Every structure is written in C-alpha cells, then in structure tokens.
Amino acid sequence: MPTSFYSAQQAAVSPRIGIEAVSPSVDGGLFPVNRVVGDTLTVGADIICDGHDLLAVALLWREAGMPQWQEVRMTLLGNDRWEASVKLTTLGVIEYTVEAWVDHFATYQDELQKKLAAGIDISLELREGAHWLEKAASRPEGSKLHAVLAELNSAPPEDRPKILLSDDTKAMMDAAAHRAFAVRADPPFTVEVDRLAARYANWYEVFPRSLSDDENRHGTWKDVIRHLPRIQKMGFTVLYFPPVHPIGQKNRKGKNNSLQAGPNDPGSPYAIGSEAGGHEALHPELGTLEEFEQLRQAAQDHGLELALDFAVQCSPDHPWLKQHPEWFAHRPDGTIKFAENPPKKYEDIVNIDFYGAGAVPAAWEALRDVVRIWAERGVKLFRVDNPHTKPMPFWQWMIASIRRDFPDTVFLAEAFTRPKVMYRLAKIGFGQSYTYFTWREGKEEFQDYLNELSRAPAKEFFRPHFFVNTPDINPTYLQNAKRGMYLVRAALAATLSGLWGVYNGFELCEGTPFKKGVEEYLDSEKYQLRAWDWDRAGNIVPEITQLNAIRRDNPALQSHVNIEFLPSDSEQVLYFEKRCDTGRNILLVAISLDPSEPQTVSLSLPRKRWNVGETQAVKGTNLLTGVAKTFEDLAETIILTPDQPYAIWRIQPGAMAEQAVS
C-alpha cells in the first residue's frame, strides 16, 4: 500500500504533523537557552497528528556550524508530549531541534500483532509487510534488508510474522525506511553552553589601589598578590576589580564625589583614559602588564579567577577624543557633547555616539578589540558597567564575536534598570546579571522574586548575581546596622543564588553612609584610597568562610533553580528547600529577616515531596554545626538568634525514591 505525499508545497505551509511548545526555548527560539557544561538538556515537544498512525520523534543536535546532526529518539510521556535528553559536553553554541514522522512500519507491526492475537487471517497482511520491506530495501540505507526479505520469502507462512515483528527488523527499518510526513522545527533552537563559573561563583570585589593597607600609598598588583591567601581562605572564587585603567585629570572628582579634586586625589576609576592610555592600558601606579600577569597567575594558584570591569565611557582626557573625534557627538557650535540627563550635565564623562555615522563600525570594533585584548591577556570574566545605556545590537554583536574565539568568556550585566530591559540584555548575550536582590527585604518579596527567577521563562536565559553590596549600593538596611543584618544578607545571597558577591568592607560590617537617605558609602573608595583593618572586631569573616564552604560542598546551592518555598508560622523567617537537579543533594534553609531579636519559628517538613511517611524518621545534618539530626515530627521548631540568624540542614531521606529528587 504505497502512500504518497500530498503536495510538498502544501506540506510546507500546512504540515500533517504539528510540532508545538518545544521546551526549553526563549521567545520561540529567537534567543538561546543558557546551560553549563555537564548539564543535561531535556527537550520536550507536543507532537500532534491526524489519524491513528504511530509516530516517531527524534531530538536532533549539533555544534553550531557543523553540517551533521546527531539524533536520539524521544519518548512519549502521554498527552501528546514527547521528551529526550542530551548531555552537554562542550563550550559554545549547540543547536537543537525536533523531528517527527509517521512510522508506517511500527503502525503495520502494531496492526499485525493485534490481528494475530485475534486469530484473523493475515495472508494479505504478510504481503503488505513484504511490500514495506521491499520499499525500504530499495533505498541506499536499506541494503541489509535484502537478507531479511530473502529469509521472509523462503520462510513458511507461519514463520513470517516472527520475522516481520522482530526488533532486528524494526531496527533495520528505522535506519532505512523513508520518514513519511517528516517535519522538523525550523529554524533550530540554540543553547549557549558556558562553564560552571557562569552559574556558580563567589565574587569578591576590591579596589586594588586600596590594598596597600596604607591610605597614603597607592596599592599595586603586588599588594593584591599579598591579599590572595586571605581572600582564598574566605572561599571566594572570583576576584573582581573596578576599572584599572589610567584616570583622566580634567574635571576629576574629589573625595566623596566633590566637584573639585585635591592634588592627591586619585579620581574615579570610571573616568577612564589619560595620556597614559585608554581601556587597553593599566593605571601606571598599579604596576605593569607583567606584574598584572603575575597577579593573574598567583590568583589562579589561589583558586581565584580575575574579573575586570568594562565601562565604556571616556574621561575628557581619553586618547580616543583626539584620535577619533568622529566617534563622539558634537553640538552645532562644534563642541563635543558631554553626558547629560537634562537638566543635569556630567562634564567629566564623554559617551561614544554609538549609533553615529562616525562611530559605526570603527568604534564598535575598537571596543570589541579592547575586550579581546584582555581576553588574550587571560581575563575571561567581564562585569559590564551600565549596559542598558549602550546599544543592545552592540552587545549582541560584541559578545558573540568574543565568544566565538573565547567561549569561556562570561559577561555580567550591571543592568540596574527596568525588568524587561534587564531580561533582554540576558537574552542577547549577557551570561549573568545584577538583580533587584539588594532591594528585596520582605518574605513575600523574596518568594515572588525567586519564583520568577527560578521558573520559565526567566530561568532559561537569566542568571541572577546576588551582590550584597557594591561601591554604589550601601543598602539602607545595612547602614550603621548591627552584625546580625550582615549575617542575614550574606546567608540570603549565598543560599538563594548560585552567584553571589561581596564588595570588601561588607565582611567587616562596614556600612557608614555618606549621608542619610542615599546609598553611597562615606569616604567611598570610588574617589579616594582607603586602608582597612581586615581583622576588625565584630567582622563576619568566619561566617562567610563557612557559607562559601557549604556552597562548595553542596551542588544544590550552586544554582538559583530548584528552590521550593515551604510553610512556616513566621512572617519574619524565609524557609525553603533547595535540591540539586542531578544529584541527591537536598538542603533545608531557614533565614530570619529580622535579626534584631530572636525568631522562634515552626518549620513544616516537606515529607510528601520527599516521599516519606508522616511517622518515618528523616536523617539530616546541621551544616553549621556538623551535628547529625533526626527529624521525627511533621514540623521542627527552632530559634534563630541575632548571632546565628540562619540554619542550614542537609537532608538524607533514606527511603526517598530516586524519582523524588530528580
């Protein structure tokens, strides 16, 4: 029974088989999904067809640019939903798509089986089976089927069903038979595969010039090297510097952002560029490129990766202003246009006129080349300053361009802007983003925000980086706050997100504001050298060290996904479960949001989620004390104190079924 196609033209606009709701996908495949090496990519799709024929569905994938697809069969979950998984093993862009077709031979086998079972005469069916085999044997892929056909034709009729129904025959038919009504989701979907550090890292931010431990001496790369053991000991994995380039003199800012700089004021590192060079150069007082490379190596030896700041704006002394005046906008009187937010003007900063005729493509390429230079110098993490005020197309092009050659680069967006703009930056290439974490304080706020971040669509393309503070953000609740609040914020960031960051001083409970009502620090390192007492009394270094160790040992904390908020009887206590996607790592975390007084709270145990009965004992470990614990009841009452405002247990529910933690 040869079945031809309806016209190919018709099939293209109106396929017999519909492929719908492919997951994961971002905006229908317009943007890539994010994953890291080692992740399993599980792809699902609705496959919809008329009639009763059996279908076959395959997941296809390949490295972008490769001509050949690899393929694995998808399985039917029910309700027309199919699924398959593939392990991601290489950095870079992987394409994937779904192909579905009518499996005529499977349909034939199914009908033959039923008729055999019903004792119906199958002589015509045997001839039909031979037809299917002949058809496939005549194809280039079907040579093996000639032997089967010969066997079939020489066998007595009563032995033929066995040949036609065998798994071997089916496997040969799968390889050879025409895929009837085959349809493929097109264009394919993409996944950007990063290294683990894109999803899990502990950042520590310092101004290298403040690491001399003498506020009268400009710090150097050698000073930074001296601090590496301290930073490593705390468990940080990334050491991040604000801009380290030459700083302009013209309109230089003084201490506490004053308009007049004193003769010894170092200026804001964000006013990039001077006679000593621009974005490709190092500030002379920090040291040479050789010394920077020594630092980079030493940091690596201490388990620390360097992250640099990519801030596009120029000081009025940046060499580009003279070399490439056409990259900047000019007023009708011929003067250069300074940054402004009417009626305010920022005469210490000049922005490149990104979309201007003089800047495209030369300025774009020059900026891309700056990043490339630092990548060639071994820097693979870039924190990007204010990306939302520069062209989205620039980022999309630049990041793709860099990642083609350096697929291990990761770009962190300092996207403190509106939520959809923040998300769009992630879609177009930023592997991490600053978030609203610093402005979330209440229990419901955290639950809502984490639920949004940890579920589709956001979880497929957006990796939140939870900084507890930054040189620009000294949050109100930390200003002149007690130690307990620093512990709370550290615990929140370190347990809620796979990425968390600390700007130095936080671990010392430094929170003196410039003045009431603003988030600036007093005597901000942005405008002056500082020296810190790293052992200051009341610091929370031991707690941060412990939190980072717990993060290292528990994959459940190395991502923001797989979080489930659980019921407790206190509005002041955030309580949740985190579990690892692939392992059997299950944590319970409770954090007081008000460490001003002890919080007594009853935490319900999610026994149903763990597939354990109401009376069954559940074993666990208090990860702060190392003490083993057996949970006997439906709930656990604890007290979170100002000195220890959080609790973390690792759960080992012995009787848990494997599928309960998948």
Next chain:
Amino acid sequence: MPTSFYSAQQAAVSPRIGIEAVSPSVDGGLFPVNRVVGDTLTVGADIICDGHDLLAVALLWREAGMPQWQEVRMTLLGNDRWEASVKLTTLGVIEYTVEAWVDHFATYQDELQKKLAAGIDISLELREGAHWLEKAASRPEGSKLHAVLAELNSAPPEDRPKILLSDDTKAMMDAAAHRAFAVRADPPFTVEVDRLAARYANWYEVFPRSLSDDENRHGTWKDVIRHLPRIQKMGFTVLYFPPVHPIGQKNRKGKNNSLQAGPNDPGSPYAIGSEAGGHEALHPELGTLEEFEQLRQAAQDHGLELALDFAVQCSPDHPWLKQHPEWFAHRPDGTIKFAENPPKKYEDIVNIDFYGAGAVPAAWEALRDVVRIWAERGVKLFRVDNPHTKPMPFWQWMIASIRRDFPDTVFLAEAFTRPKVMYRLAKIGFGQSYTYFTWREGKEEFQDYLNELSRAPAKEFFRPHFFVNTPDINPTYLQNAKRGMYLVRAALAATLSGLWGVYNGFELCEGTPFKKGVEEYLDSEKYQLRAWDWDRAGNIVPEITQLNAIRRDNPALQSHVNIEFLPSDSEQVLYFEKRCDTGRNILLVAISLDPSEPQTVSLSLPRKRWNVGETQAVKGTNLLTGVAKTFEDLAETIILTPDQPYAIWRIQPGAMAEQAVS
C-alpha cells in the same frame, strides 16, 4: 546632530528596539486569533530599547491582501508594555502588527522643556531644533514644515521654544520625520473575524426523517417546516441536521445498530451515498432541492439558520467508488480497503485514502466542492464529523478556501479526541468545537475546565460548543434520570458557554439507554424513524425557552470568556459571575450539581470586583422571576430545589466605576 543607522544588515538580525510578547497571538503568530465582527481587538506588546530616548509605537492593521496598512498609536501602560485597540468591522482575515521607533523629536522636545524649566541657556538647543525640522522638511512628507521653519527663523529667540514645543509642530513632525531605528513585528499576526453566530448560538438538532410525527412515515422538508414555530418558540437560533444525503444499501445497519437491516429500515445517515447520489445530493424521501430551499427560507423567517453535517466517509454504494476507485486504498489482492480499527472492521464504511497518490488533489478538491455547493445553496454552518481522523492539512486548506469566498461560513469540529488535537483543529480553521462538557460533572472539574477555556492561550483560538447530548452521547447521568438533572445540564450549558446545543428528546427528558454502561440511546434515531410526543409530561421546554431568552437579552452569556468563579459554602453548587466585555452586563449564576435534593448555599457577593463597599446596597433582578432584589449583605443564602436547581441574577451595582466592568 544627525544620527545615522548602524548597518542595515546588523539591524535586521539584531534590532535596537525589541518587540516582545505581542498579544493576542497563537503560537507566536503561526495561527490566527479568533474574534467576531463588532469586537474590539486590543493589542499589547513589550517594547524594549537601550538608552533614554523616547519611543513611539503604532498598531498597524489591514485586511489580508490589501497593500496599505492603517495605523493607530499605542500608549505606554507602564513596565515597557504598550497597548492600542481597533474595532473589527469586516468579516474575514485581518492582519496586524506592531511598529516601534525612536522618536527623536519627542526626545528633543522633552529635553528642551526640562532645560527651559531649569533656566539653562538653550541657544544651541534652538539650533538643534531647527536641524530636526530641516531634516524632516526635506522629505516628501515634510512640505508643511517649510512654513514652520520660516516662522521659526524669523521669530525672536525667546519665541522660538513655543514654536518648537507646539503640538502642531509635533504633529507635522510625526507625519514627516524619518522613523529612526524603526522595527516591525514580522510576519504580521492575523485575526479571523467571524460573525456573531460563531460565538453565540443556540443549536437544536433533529433528524428530519423523524419529523413526520409518525414513525411509519419518512419525514420530509415540509414536515420540518411544520416544526419551525415550535423550535423558534424555544429560542433556538440554529437548526442542525445529521447527514441528509442518500444512504447506501450494502451492509446497511438495522435498528439499534444491528448488523442486519430489515426491509424497511432506513439505515444510518452516516453511510452516505447510493445510486441516488453522494454528498451533493439529498435523500430522495426528504424531498427535492427546491423543497430544501423552501425550508431554508422558512427557517430564516423563523430566525433559524440551518447547519449541515459534513461526514466524509462513504457507503460502499457511494458513486465515487465506481467513478474514482483511485481515491480509495486497495489491498494487495486488489480489493478495496474498508475502515478498520484492528482487529475490528467496519465494512459498511469506506474512507478516502486522503494522502494516497490517487486522491491528491482530486479527492480533496471534490470534497471542497461539496462544501462549496452547499454554501452556494445558502448553508453556512457545517458540523464536521470526526475531523481528527482526516488530514489536518486538508481542513486547513479546505476551510481557508471556502472562507475566502464565503467568509460567513463556520465549521464546527466534532473533535472528541485528545486535548491537543482538539486545540490544533481550532488553530487550523475550525471556528467551533465540541468539548469535554458532557463528561464534566464535579464543581472542581467545571472550574478547571472553564478556567482553561476562558483564558489565554485557549480563549484566543478555541470556541467551545456545549452540547448537552448528541445522537452518540446519552450521558450516564441523564440515563433514566429525573427532570432536575436535565434542568441542571441545560442551565450549565446555557450559562457557561456562548454556544450550546440540544439534540431533540433532551427537552422531553428522554434518556433511555440502549443498555447499561453505554452512551447509546435505545431505539436510536441513527438507525430508525421515531415519532415524539412534543408535549410529553415532565418536559423542560418552558425552562429551555426561558434560558434562551435570558441568553438573548444578556450579552454576558453570549461568550464563554469573562467568567469568574466565586466562593460558596457548598461543593454541590457551582457559582460564578459572568460579565460582558464591552457592556455593563453582569450576571451572577448559581447551579446545583446535585438536584436529587434541595441545596442550601451561602453565596458570597464579589463587592470588591464591583467596587462597592461592604455596607452598600446592590440592586439586582432575579432573571427567572423578574423580581427586583436588593443585596444588603456580604453573602446571600438561597435554596436550589430539584424543580429549580439554578438561579440567575442580573446585577446593577449603581455605584460601580466604569472601569470595574471594562
């Protein structure tokens, strides 16, 4: 400050402005949205851009095939979401899309205003303003701006801001200025605009051959005409017939689906085709085409539109088997392939081999032409039998082909199949669908199902038709049931959905099953002539009449959307609000799901939804009694009795704000 584009090539793959989350849309625009004439189509989109420039966004629409777009500006709702509406006034396919651009002149005006207010010197800004005007004036659309420029240049500097900031100038600039960084969602989205009957209708199904009121005489078109006043009086708007074509003799089924037909058995009308003709012909005993046309006219005069059944299968006597054997599949022995569902065979039915080489395109065109013939004969409603067993591409092509010439045709899918297949049929062209209504009985079941149907994505493309029974479905709960259960099912269907249907006998509380455990009726009209006592004692004709009148007078009941389930203290009472999208029509409906005994229930009044205070009196009308009612409390306690198991009020919350019912 002339701003050029970054390269056009770049802009195409990576636009400055992102258009995301356009609504309404079905599968990202792959399928059309459904609406009816008179509806307002409200389109929303996220518009995302870098930087701080002001944006402008327009909704564009046109009849499919027209070269010119019409345009209306969208307004910013906040959170980067924009919206605009357009009234749909014509049948057929409307295309729509969203265009966004950077509004340089609006940005300029905004900055000028701020600088003026701050008392900053604006002499350079005045020159920049003139530049913008000059640029636009040089364009073909900018001729009017020359006068403005002349005025500007001759005005003293202190008068120039007024000219540059005037609404007139802005309007001229809107019309003339280049739309910088303009981006448009492409391909456009589509909306299928139907007539109201696609969304709101009351169907009544009869076998015309059973309308002689004498089970020994085959009914005729004249008999149907005699019944029109009765059917009209009940408030039905559509009169639907199972197939009315010649019936085959070979393997004809007898009474109660017996394999041997008696000499006087009329056969199943679904065994279509005999010597007297096929799908284009009328069963000779019903009457002539002229008489059918008389009926159609008479029905129209009674406010009733005819709906016919489009059932593709053929009896073995269908003329096509001889005329076009190549349209049918053959076995290896040359015999024709009958319908089968192994191991079962259906030798009274032959299916066209739709995808077979011999059937494409001839059989597809022939079937399309059958529908066209009936459309030309004035039939515009087609109930399609079992569409999921025939090609999706056929329906997509056929329905589009028919609707191009007859945009007032509507196709109802008898899609009793899996949910995603049911939805796909709606996406590819069916304007209405049978549903799972008949198998929903519990309160939570109804709430879940209606919530799914009345929200996106389903509500954008799927119109549910709630039949209380069909010739194939005599639901278990109606079998030998008391009158109260018939009232319950009528009230459910008539208030939950804009489309409801009754197969005759239901209004007489006929529910005798063929046997226990099956949904077939005893002595089914599918296989024999019947005569009914239309005034049978215990009928629910008065109640159906009243329900249809309430539906006619209350637009809130003419759609399944805008339903909100409300709290009550009984699991046996379904309680909800329905309101009309555009009018101030608000109903409260309470329906007992267990009419075997009285149900006392306390119904909470949704005062917050209505924007009325807790102590404010709310006026209403009991639509079953016509009695006015004032609700004084937070809840209302009523008793739903077996004789009156539902209640419907129309609410007139006098103090309600207009926006509360939008």
